[in-house]
Amino acid sequence: MTANLLDFDLDGLAVFCERLGEKRFRATQLFRWIHQKGAQDFDQMSDLAKSLREKLKTCAQVQPLTPISRHDSADGTIKWLFDVGDGNAVETVFIPEDDRGTLCISSQAGCAVGCRFCSTGHQGFSRNLTTGEILSQLWFAEHTLRKQFNTTERVISNVVMMGMGEPLQNYSALVPALRSMLDDHGYGLSRRRVTVSTSGVVPMMDRLGEDCPVALAVSLHAPTDALRDNLVPLNRKYPLHELMDACRRYLAHAPRDFITFEYCMLDGVNDQPEHAQALIDLVKPKRGQGEPVPCKFNLIPFNPFPASGLTRSSAATVKAFAAQLSEAGITTTVRKTRGDDIDAACGQLAGDVKDRTKVDARMAKQRVIPLTQVSS
Numbered sequence: 001m002t003a004n005l006l007d008f009d010l011d012g013l014a015v016f017c018e019r020l021g022e023k024r025f026r027a028t029q030l031f032r033w034i035h036q037k038g039a040q041d042f043d044q045m046s047d048l049a050k051s052l053r054e055k056l057k058t059c060a061q062v063q064p065l066t067p068i069s070r071h072d073s074a075d076g077t078i079k080w081l082f083d084v085g086d087g088n089a090v091e092t093v094f095i096p097e098d099d100r101g102t103l104c105i106s107s108q109a110g111c112a113v114g115c116r117f118c119s120t121g122h123q124g125f126s127r128n129l130t131t132g133e134i135l136s137q138l139w140f141a142e143h144t145l146r147k148q149f150n151t152t153e154r155v156i157s158n159v160v161m162m163g164m165g166e167p168l169q170n171y172s173a174l175v176p177a178l179r180s181m182l183d184d185h186g187y188g189l190s191r192r193r194v195t196v197s198t199s200g201v202v203p204m205m206d207r208l209g210e211d212c213p214v215a216l217a218v219s220l221h222a223p224t225d226a227l228r229d230n231l232v233p234l235n236r237k238y239p240l241h242e243l244m245d246a247c248r249r250y251l252a253h254a255p256r257d258f259i260t261f262e263y264c265m266l267d268g269v270n271d272q273p274e275h276a277q278a279l280i281d282l283v284k285p286k287r288g289q290g291e292p293v294p295c296k297f298n299l300i301p302f303n304p305f306p307a308s309g310l311t312r313s314s315a316a317t318v319k320a321f322a323a324q325l326s327e328a329g330i331t332t333t334v335r336k337t338r339g340d341d342i343d344a345a346c347g348q349l350a351g352d353v354k355d356r357t358k359v360d361a362r363m364a365k366q367r368v369i370p371l372t373q374v375s376s
């Protein structure tokens with residue numbers, strides 16, 4: 001069977017090379033060629049012995065995901081749709097800013113959590129991505145953009161696991177992908193600049209803290225169990241008090257001294273002053289009523305899609321909500337909407353892949369660069 005070398009972190013690649021009778025430093029060389037130089041062709045890997053290159057050709061390949069489309073926003077945001085087979089696709093988004101380049105990566109085709117405000121959740125769950133499929137989103141974006149920008153410097157400085165899927169429900173594939181992102185022989189990203197976002201899979205938050213502590217974002221979206229049970233069904237399994245305890249435990253390992261809470265602002269549902277006050281009580285309880293959770297809030301303007309039956313909070317409501325949290329001493333930001341001209345709610349483009357007619361119609365309405373015309 002042919003191994004996809006994108007499936008391995010450096011330790012995994014060392015084991016693979018050992019089985020071929022090769023020393024660990026060969027795995028390091030190979031890893032650097034693949035991830036730092038974006039090489040796929042073993043003949044390009046000039047410092048590997050010819051005998052090893054020939055061996056690799058018989059049993060290994062560097063096989064990234066195949067892109068279906070690329071959408072370029074006027075503000076520089078780029079969204080790729082990747083084919084993951086059986087009519088499924090996943091989305092990857094590059095968001096350039098003055099001081100950073102952030103890539104938002106998917107971990108699953110669909111998602112089993114089923115959050116009410118999430119287009120991906122409405123599609124149901126298809127399957128977990130492999131380590132190679134997770135990592136190849138970074139591999140592809142980094143090396144495509146380096147060629148496009150004509151640079152050998154790193155383009156992507158930050159990764160957020162906030163695309164399609166619940167990353168902690170695909171833990172065994174996620175961790176080697178994260179390790180490759182952090183590895184100095186791979187992408188060399190700082191732990192502080194790699195963020196895993198979870199809807200609150202409590203046991204796996206604990207394991208991530210032990211195995212590969214990176215920055216953590218928690219999709220909170222509601223301040224009470226009654227409301228969160230409805231918006232984020234996983235809350236029925238891991239209610240808020242368990243989630244807050246897991247956040248406190250995670251902070252003992254985390255590279256940052258706070259948890260980021262993501263909060264999607266839904267008109268009339270979770271955006272009222274009493275909701276803000278309940279959030280303050282949750283993360284900064286009064287003396288004798290529990291321990292605080294050092295945190296920042298990121299308020300997200302909801303991206304409406306018809307099946308949700310939900311609407312976006314007004315800008316004034318979001319502003320007042322943010323002010324209430326800030327006045328309570330909680331650092332609060334409002335997520336900038338980026339790539340509006342190419343964007344649907346996260347997951348919508350991928351959800352449409354099974355219906356090619358609909359995809360074609362959508363693309364016709366948007367500024368889409370066919371992949372054949374993209375320099376890579």
Ligand code: SF4
Pocket residue numbers: 111112113114115118119120121122163164165166199219
């Ligand atoms: S918000 Fe995240 S966890 Fe919830 S359904 Fe969407 S992808 Fe899944």
